[in-house]
Amino acid sequence: MVIQLVQLVKCDNLFIGCGFEVVNYEMIFTTPYKSVCYNMCKSKSYTYYTHKEQMGQCVCYLYPPPAAEYMPGTPDNCNGQLQYNLIKSNWNFQKCYKSPQSNMTEIPSDSFKACMDGCAPQQIAIARPTNCVCCGEHDLDGMEETECDLEKYYVFSHTPTPVPTAKRALRALAIAQRQAFNPPGPY
Numbered sequence: 001m002v003i004q005l006v007q008l009v010k011c012d013n014l015f016i017g018c019g020f021e022v023v024n025y026e027m028i029f030t031t032p033y034k035s036v037c038y039n040m041c042k043s044k045s046y047t048y049y050t051h052k053e054q055m056g057q058c059v060c061y062l063y064p065p066p067a068a069e070y071m072p073g074t075p076d077n078c079n080g081q082l083q084y085n086l087i088k089s090n091w092n093f094q095k096c097y098k099s100p101q102s103n104m105t106e107i108p109s110d111s112f113k114a115c116m117d118g119c120a121p122q123q124i125a126i127a128r129p130t131n132c133v134c135c136g137e138h139d140l141d142g143m144e145e146t147e148c149d150l151e152k153y154y155v156f157s158h159t160p161t162p163v164p165t166a167k168r169a170l171r172a173l174a175i176a177q178r179q180a181f182n183p184p185g186p187y
Contacts, residue, residue, distance in 0.1 A: 013038055014086040014156075015093045016112045017065070017129070017148060018073030022050050022082065025061040032056045042087050047113065050082045064111035067129030070150035091116045091125065091156040096148035101139065106131045116156055125156045 026046060031037055034051040037058030041049035046060040064084075071081045075093060100106065108131060109115040115132035119125035124140065126133040129150060137157065146152055 012042070012088055014089040014091060015075040015083065016048075016086050017084045017154065018071045018078035018081045019065050019069040019084055020071055020081060021069060022059045022061060022065060022084075023069075024063055025059045027060040029058050030056050031058050038085070038087070047087060049085050049087055052082060054080075064113060064129075067150065070129055072147050072149040074148055086113055089113070089116065091158045094155040094157050096146055096152045096154050097126070097140075097143040098146045098152060099143070100126050100133045100135075100153060101143065104133045104135060104139065106133050108132075112154065112156070116158075120158075121160055123157055123160055126153045127156065128153055 027041070027044065029040070031040075031051075032053075034053070037049055037051040037060075040058065041060035044060060046062055048061045048064065050059045050061075050065075051057075052059065071078070073079050073081055073083070074096075076083070104126070107118075109118065109127065110130070112125075112127045112129070115127040115134075116125045118132060119134035122134040123137050124135045126135065131153075133153075140155065148154055
Protein backbone atom coordinates (compact mmCIF):
# COMPACT_ATOMS: atom_id res chain seq x y z
CA MET A 1 0.00 0.00 0.00
CA VAL A 2 1.40 3.39 -1.01
CA ILE A 3 0.37 6.46 0.93
CA GLN A 4 0.83 9.84 -0.72
CA LEU A 5 0.84 13.03 1.26
CA VAL A 6 -0.28 16.14 -0.58
CA GLN A 7 1.02 19.42 0.70
CA LEU A 8 -1.21 22.40 0.03
CA VAL A 9 0.74 25.62 -0.16
CA LYS A 10 -0.65 29.11 -0.49
CA CYS A 11 1.52 31.19 -2.81
CA ASP A 12 1.54 34.56 -1.15
CA ASN A 13 2.89 37.62 -2.89
CA LEU A 14 1.68 36.71 -6.40
CA PHE A 15 2.82 38.99 -9.25
CA ILE A 16 -0.18 40.13 -11.29
CA GLY A 17 1.47 42.76 -13.45
CA CYS A 18 3.24 46.09 -13.69
CA GLY A 19 1.54 49.43 -13.95
CA PHE A 20 1.63 53.16 -13.89
CA GLU A 21 -0.22 53.94 -10.67
CA VAL A 22 -2.69 52.86 -8.00
CA VAL A 23 -5.58 55.29 -7.77
CA ASN A 24 -8.01 53.62 -5.37
CA TYR A 25 -6.39 52.41 -2.18
CA GLU A 26 -7.34 51.94 1.45
CA MET A 27 -4.01 52.48 3.21
CA ILE A 28 -0.69 54.11 2.37
CA PHE A 29 2.41 54.40 4.56
CA THR A 30 6.16 54.87 4.29
CA THR A 31 8.68 52.02 4.43
CA PRO A 32 11.81 51.27 2.43
CA TYR A 33 11.18 47.51 2.77
CA LYS A 34 8.92 45.50 0.47
CA SER A 35 8.62 42.75 3.11
CA VAL A 36 7.26 45.22 5.69
CA CYS A 37 4.79 46.48 3.08
CA TYR A 38 3.60 42.97 2.27
CA ASN A 39 3.31 41.89 5.93
CA MET A 40 1.42 45.02 7.01
CA CYS A 41 -1.07 44.80 4.13
CA LYS A 42 -1.55 41.08 4.79
CA SER A 43 -2.12 41.62 8.53
CA LYS A 44 -4.86 44.16 7.73
CA SER A 45 -6.58 41.70 5.34
CA TYR A 46 -6.13 43.70 2.16
CA THR A 47 -6.23 41.85 -1.16
CA TYR A 48 -3.46 43.66 -3.07
CA TYR A 49 -0.32 45.65 -2.36
CA THR A 50 2.24 47.69 -4.24
CA HIS A 51 5.58 48.82 -2.85
CA LYS A 52 6.78 52.05 -4.47
CA GLU A 53 10.48 51.41 -4.00
CA GLN A 54 11.69 54.75 -5.40
CA MET A 55 9.46 56.67 -3.00
CA GLY A 56 9.61 54.24 -0.08
CA GLN A 57 5.81 54.00 -0.03
CA CYS A 58 3.51 51.07 0.52
CA VAL A 59 -0.02 51.00 -0.87
CA CYS A 60 -2.60 48.46 0.33
CA TYR A 61 -5.89 48.04 -1.51
CA LEU A 62 -8.95 45.80 -1.80
CA TYR A 63 -9.83 46.17 -5.48
CA PRO A 64 -7.72 45.29 -8.54
CA PRO A 65 -5.71 47.91 -10.40
CA PRO A 66 -7.57 49.44 -13.38
CA ALA A 67 -6.98 47.53 -16.61
CA ALA A 68 -5.76 50.66 -18.42
CA GLU A 69 -2.87 51.06 -15.95
CA TYR A 70 -1.00 47.85 -16.96
CA MET A 71 2.46 48.38 -18.48
CA PRO A 72 5.22 46.04 -19.79
CA GLY A 73 7.25 44.10 -17.22
CA THR A 74 7.82 40.87 -15.35
CA PRO A 75 8.15 39.94 -11.65
CA ASP A 76 10.73 42.19 -9.95
CA ASN A 77 11.45 43.87 -13.30
CA CYS A 78 8.78 46.47 -13.96
CA ASN A 79 11.10 48.90 -15.77
CA GLY A 80 10.69 51.65 -13.17
CA GLN A 81 6.91 51.17 -12.97
CA LEU A 82 4.92 49.75 -10.05
CA GLN A 83 4.54 46.02 -9.43
CA TYR A 84 1.02 44.87 -8.60
CA ASN A 85 0.83 41.92 -6.18
CA LEU A 86 -2.00 39.70 -4.97
CA ILE A 87 -1.40 39.03 -1.28
CA LYS A 88 -2.89 35.50 -0.97
CA SER A 89 -3.32 32.91 -3.70
CA ASN A 90 -2.75 29.25 -4.44
CA TRP A 91 -1.66 30.11 -8.01
CA ASN A 92 1.83 30.69 -9.47
CA PHE A 93 2.69 33.13 -12.26
CA GLN A 94 4.26 31.35 -15.23
CA LYS A 95 4.76 33.74 -18.18
CA CYS A 96 2.89 35.82 -20.74
CA TYR A 97 1.62 34.88 -24.18
CA LYS A 98 0.48 36.97 -27.15
CA SER A 99 -2.93 35.30 -27.32
CA PRO A 100 -4.75 32.09 -26.45
CA GLN A 101 -5.42 29.40 -29.06
CA SER A 102 -8.24 30.20 -31.50
CA ASN A 103 -10.33 27.29 -30.13
CA MET A 104 -10.24 28.67 -26.56
CA THR A 105 -13.21 30.60 -25.23
CA GLU A 106 -12.52 33.93 -23.55
CA ILE A 107 -14.92 35.11 -20.90
CA PRO A 108 -15.10 38.61 -19.40
CA SER A 109 -13.39 39.04 -16.04
CA ASP A 110 -12.90 42.12 -13.88
CA SER A 111 -9.53 41.02 -12.43
CA PHE A 112 -6.83 38.38 -12.44
CA LYS A 113 -8.09 37.20 -9.05
CA ALA A 114 -11.63 36.74 -10.41
CA CYS A 115 -10.19 34.80 -13.35
CA MET A 116 -8.17 32.52 -11.07
CA ASP A 117 -11.14 32.01 -8.75
CA GLY A 118 -13.31 31.04 -11.73
CA CYS A 119 -10.65 28.69 -13.10
CA ALA A 120 -10.08 26.85 -9.80
CA PRO A 121 -11.20 23.43 -11.14
CA GLN A 122 -8.69 23.79 -14.01
CA GLN A 123 -4.87 23.75 -13.88
CA ILE A 124 -4.29 26.93 -15.92
CA ALA A 125 -5.79 30.43 -15.87
CA ILE A 126 -4.90 32.63 -18.85
CA ALA A 127 -5.79 36.20 -17.90
CA ARG A 128 -5.78 39.69 -19.28
CA PRO A 129 -6.98 42.54 -17.10
CA THR A 130 -10.45 42.17 -18.69
CA ASN A 131 -10.62 38.58 -20.07
CA CYS A 132 -10.08 35.02 -18.88
CA VAL A 133 -9.53 31.52 -20.30
CA CYS A 134 -9.46 28.34 -18.19
CA CYS A 135 -7.65 25.28 -19.53
CA GLY A 136 -5.22 22.45 -18.90
CA GLU A 137 -1.43 22.73 -19.20
CA HIS A 138 -1.37 20.80 -22.49
CA ASP A 139 -3.52 23.57 -24.05
CA LEU A 140 -0.54 25.97 -23.84
CA ASP A 141 1.33 24.06 -26.57
CA GLY A 142 1.82 26.24 -29.64
CA MET A 143 1.17 29.56 -27.90
CA GLU A 144 3.76 32.31 -28.47
CA GLU A 145 5.56 33.70 -25.39
CA THR A 146 5.95 37.49 -25.10
CA GLU A 147 6.60 40.33 -22.64
CA CYS A 148 3.69 41.04 -20.28
CA ASP A 149 1.60 44.20 -20.70
CA LEU A 150 -2.02 45.38 -21.00
CA GLU A 151 -2.76 43.59 -24.29
CA LYS A 152 -1.01 40.30 -23.43
CA TYR A 153 -2.19 37.20 -21.60
CA TYR A 154 -0.72 36.32 -18.17
CA VAL A 155 -0.58 32.58 -17.44
CA PHE A 156 -1.04 31.27 -13.90
CA SER A 157 -0.96 27.62 -12.82
CA HIS A 158 -1.92 25.62 -9.74
CA THR A 159 -2.87 22.16 -8.66
CA PRO A 160 -6.66 21.98 -8.82
CA THR A 161 -8.54 20.91 -5.72
CA PRO A 162 -10.18 17.55 -6.33
CA VAL A 163 -13.93 17.78 -6.78
CA PRO A 164 -15.78 15.29 -4.56
CA THR A 165 -17.49 12.49 -6.40
CA ALA A 166 -21.27 12.49 -6.46
CA LYS A 167 -21.33 9.45 -4.15
CA ARG A 168 -19.07 11.17 -1.60
CA ALA A 169 -21.08 14.40 -1.79
CA LEU A 170 -24.35 12.50 -1.23
CA ARG A 171 -22.84 10.67 1.73
CA ALA A 172 -21.74 13.95 3.33
CA LEU A 173 -25.23 15.37 2.77
CA ALA A 174 -26.86 12.31 4.36
CA ILE A 175 -24.61 12.61 7.43
CA ALA A 176 -25.39 16.31 7.77
CA GLN A 177 -29.13 15.63 7.51
CA ARG A 178 -28.97 12.87 10.16
CA GLN A 179 -27.13 15.19 12.51
CA ALA A 180 -29.67 17.94 11.91
CA PHE A 181 -32.60 15.64 12.81
CA ASN A 182 -30.82 13.88 15.69
CA PRO A 183 -28.97 16.54 17.62
CA PRO A 184 -26.68 15.27 20.40
CA GLY A 185 -28.27 15.13 23.84
CA PRO A 186 -27.31 17.29 26.82
CA TYR A 187 -23.98 16.62 28.44
